[in-house]
Amino acid sequence: MGAEDLERETTSFDPKTWVDPKPVAAPAEDTPIEPAKSGGLKPAYIAAPVALLAIAGGAYCLWPNPTEGPAETQTAEATPDAASEPTPTPSTSVRIIQVRGVDDLGFSLEEMGVPTGDAFTMAEEAIAALGTQEQMRVAVELTEDGDAKAVRTISAELPNGTSVKLTRQSDGTFKRENILDAATTRVRSVTGTINQNTFYASAVEAGLPDSLTTPFAKAFSFDFDFQREVALGDTFSATWEETVTESGRNAAPPKLLYVRLDTAKGSKTYFAFTPPDESEQRWFDESGQGNERGLMRTPVDGARITSKYGYRTHPISRAQRKHNGVDFAAPTGTPIYASGDSTVLFAAPRGAAGNFIRLDHGEGMQTWYMHLNAFADGLQPGKAVKQGEIIGYVGTTGGSTGPHLHYEIRINGEPLDPLTFETSEVEALAGEALTMFTTQRDSTKAAINEGD
Template identity: 40%
Template sequence: MTETDVHSADPKPPRRPLSAGIKSLAVLAVLGPAFAIGGLMIVGNAPDPEPEIAEAAPLPLAARLLSALDIIDAPDPVYNEGRLERNETLTGLVTRLGAPVGEANAALQAVYRTDMIDHRRLRPGLAAETWVEDGRLTALSLRDTTDRSLLVTRKLDGGWTATELNAKLTPSYRRIAAEIEGSIYNTALKLGAGDQQVVDFAAAFAYDIDFQRQIHPGDRFEIFFETFEDERGNPVRHGEVLYAALDGRALTRGFYRFTPSDDGQTDYFDDKGESATRFLMKTPINGARISSNFGIRRHPISGFTRLHRGTDFAAPTGTPIYAAGSGTVLRASWNGGYGNYIRIRHTRGYETAYAHLSRYAAGLKPGQRVSQGQVIGYVGSTGASTGPHLHYEVWVNGDSVNPMSLNLPTGRKLAEDPAMLAEFQRRKAEIDALRLAGAGAMVAAALQEPPASP
């Protein structure tokens, strides 16, 4: 915990309330063009700081704002900061930082009356700052993301008001490319990508490759994605993946993020304008291993040798199971040796089946429409099963087929629409230019919208 003294060495006259106009000027002087408050951009030019001030360590944003408003400009205000710990409440955090419990609760009520923070879904790591003056909480700052914070201040009548502060971010871009070391996830994070960028990368290739079994040492990958920087040029968060590529033993392919103007459906397309999305997902479960393939086998319970009409994925009980494709639920009920069972009808004569579930997704019932990737149930070991796993089947025009070797129909092909193909090729050229240009201000300027015509 630290203590911040906002007084200079020179004596100052007694503090007096600032008028609204003077307060506005004070805010402008502190924030300049860097922040927007409550959605209204505040723009101003602060005077050049004195040399000794410029060299001093900057106060946190909320502290600078409060000082400008003359809210913490009092003898010996105590500033503390900390982060929410696991199983800790917001009240517990604020009181741990020095605020009396009654005032902590009163200040937090101003937050709960807004939609700024859902106190029922708090995550460990949320940052808080408190200012305590003469044993009374004067102000509180909460920050749940890198570019958004809440400032709670005491009003003249003793109540509290909460204000949202949003950082003004500048878009930029980043490209990472390397050989895979162990896993794409670990390699990408080591190079500066975030969890979401790896998820988006995997989603683009989910229909073409099994990441559990078809990634090999020496395979290479590339991810080109958006980043957002604060006014000091520091990256504060990542955005969409604009390009994803894999060059490996099992597959060599690259995808561009593109939103056709005719339907507004964002997807990833290869360099020929063919969608990464396929009619059915290759595997309707994440993080599982194949425990039994399609084909003739000796059944582990009955002992009979017969055709195993699907693929078994071993996974812990409760692992989510996804609809392999969009369609209509034909059945969601007990089915003998299959245990808890789901069957879905898709278009083009395709059906998929999912067996041995521990339970169904809430509300799932026959006749319901489901979307590709929607959770429909959870792994279990019901029916004739020796352990928790998903038994997955694919049927085409009434015949069972091997899901792992099936050549599935693809999604949209832009070549069938010359106008959309031309639109895609322009966007592809923009992304390729950005990839070659690299990151930084020059790249950020490349995607700026052209000025409006006079």
């Protein structure tokens, strides 16, 4: 069974119209702010330290802390104010640079006027104390008496996101301490229209952070077939929480709180909530009913699915060819999810099906996935997979004319129409969990309104 059906694969999609599944570069939110696009790995001085530090005073307060002592002036070439500082201190300056490794830092310190021998010894000590050779943003605080410059502190934002400060001790070593970059949490909302070929492109254009497009689409993967039931002109809203440090970094990944999708098929609204005895947030509608079902309606990253205008008016034009499943057009490499909790029955190339996965959901129910570009690592018969887990990636192997997922639901071998197949809902929240949900839902609603 099956193989003969596979020969009938007649999908013809135009990949040229798709956006890149892995958009170039990370959005600014994950990138430390570079004061100057100095480029390259060579350390570069900030051209105008005074101007920069004026910014630094507001945006980069984690750098040498102005409240610590009178010597830590925030002006580049500080002229201690005799009136407020009875004891004149050596003037200090701060340089913010990008460095990678000992030599890089050593040369930079040397260029700043630190005597050569000291510069490299210090660089070695500092890099050892920072514990990484990777490129990072570093603020060097120098003290100077006449021509002699010495390093007082080195503050760095490590590649792992933590900020540390090294203070030079009298014995020449550095004392390392973590700096807490005060972070504030805020709630943001966007509303947009699907006016691009994919939900992904439309959402990013509307201002939804790139990293939230997939979780957004996944929230609706039980309700909507993103290929046929989401189209140009549909609207969406999302509200999320983000924790941003004073220096403009995301201190934590942004988290969706609320999602809404309005289509011709209908509207769905979900609120994020972590039930009391669970560790991860799930989606619940206004009344506390979870979004999950026995099987997903869109078992592929819906954000990447091509929503072409006109699909809705001719949703099953290929029906007369006895198509046993549904096709989801998405760029090669788009993740495919296990539609429900299951055990892998088959995961290998097979004729016209190309790279083919069959999952066993028990009670005679299976789901089939064809034409994959690749299988998820370690996927093999007998492996248990969870609903929503990535099992493979969209491709165009076997009898297929363009990258897409062919998806089937079979009960006792008989194909069912995934578009009309209804599976059971999970249990709704009740009791104390429902009370907690209601409270959180209302505060999310209030936050959305404030955000407007």
